Amino acid sequence: MNHVDRIIGHAEQHCKAHGTRLTVKRKQVLMGLIQSDKALSAYELLDFCNRQYGEKMPAMSVYRILEFLEDEHLVHKLSLANKYVACAHIVCNHAHAVPQFLICRQCSKVKEIAIEPATINELRANVSEAGFKLISTQLEMNCLCEGCIEQAA
């Protein structure tokens, strides 16, 4: 049983536990994201799936399925890049802190990390001083990944 299958297995369990179903199409879309191992736009993902599985899924379905997967916390939408990425923690069974996303602007690889709570609190304090209130600590940051840093050097 390979890595992808293990993740899909977990996703299936997760859905079952939530009274939802990871249907064939949903599985295909999620697998597309996992296999790509980077963030994809909805239409990139659509093309990938259609090539990979020899189907002709309509765009509508991909959007619907992405919405479902987001609701199940199996996929994250990255507004900064306008792309979607598989959650990095599907195989973990424990709860995670609110994640932050490092997005490689070169190749769309994404790393999901947990910023130090102390740092988050400093941020929150800075925001608070400005009279605003942070409603999400799910930060997205424009970065370069290891591979693309080397390439640039």
Place this chain on the structure above:
Amino acid sequence: MNHVDRIIGHAEQHCKAHGTRLTVKRKQVLMGLIQSDKALSAYELLDFCNRQYGEKMPAMSVYRILEFLEDEHLVHKLSLANKYVACAHIVCNHAHAVPQFLICRQCSKVKEIAIEPATINELRANVSEAGFKLISTQLEMNCLCEGCIEQAA
């Protein structure tokens, strides 16, 4: 001379100093953003300008002009909200640190702040540990503004 006019005056100086021109149309678009006092989508801004100045500017022009204004650092694009906002520092003549943006998800008001350098450095360190490199500390954060916090309470 009112507030808006003062800002526009500064913007004009700024452009002159950079060998560019703040034309009538560009002025209209910038004034639209300043008057709105919040982030607007390109098409919202287009509508605003067309109503305000009785014109029929094509969408293309707004995008072109926004690009120009961004290049001149008179306008910021907020990817998180897919909207544009006037720079808060047009009237200042001194240089500013890379700004961070607090975006009210309720009303699109935006506050441009400077996060503590120490906090930024912690963030950068966190990113670095993950093997990535921050290429912009221009963070965008989903918030509620003062007005909308009260309203919600």
Place this chain on the structure above:
DNA sequence: ATCGAGATGTTACAACATATCATTTGTATT
């Protein structure tokens, strides 16, 4: 006055996203 660069207009279209209604599928009940 004329010329050229830069700005704007026009048209077409690509990319991203949602609304709505029809059809199919999967599951629970009989």
Place this chain on the structure above:
DNA sequence: AATACAAATGATATGTTGTAACATCTCGAT
């Protein structure tokens, strides 16, 4: 197994956001 209902998907249309390409206009320098 037949039925019937809910959930999922298909199909179509349309709305929103953004760009490409080429034509025209305008301002400023000569």
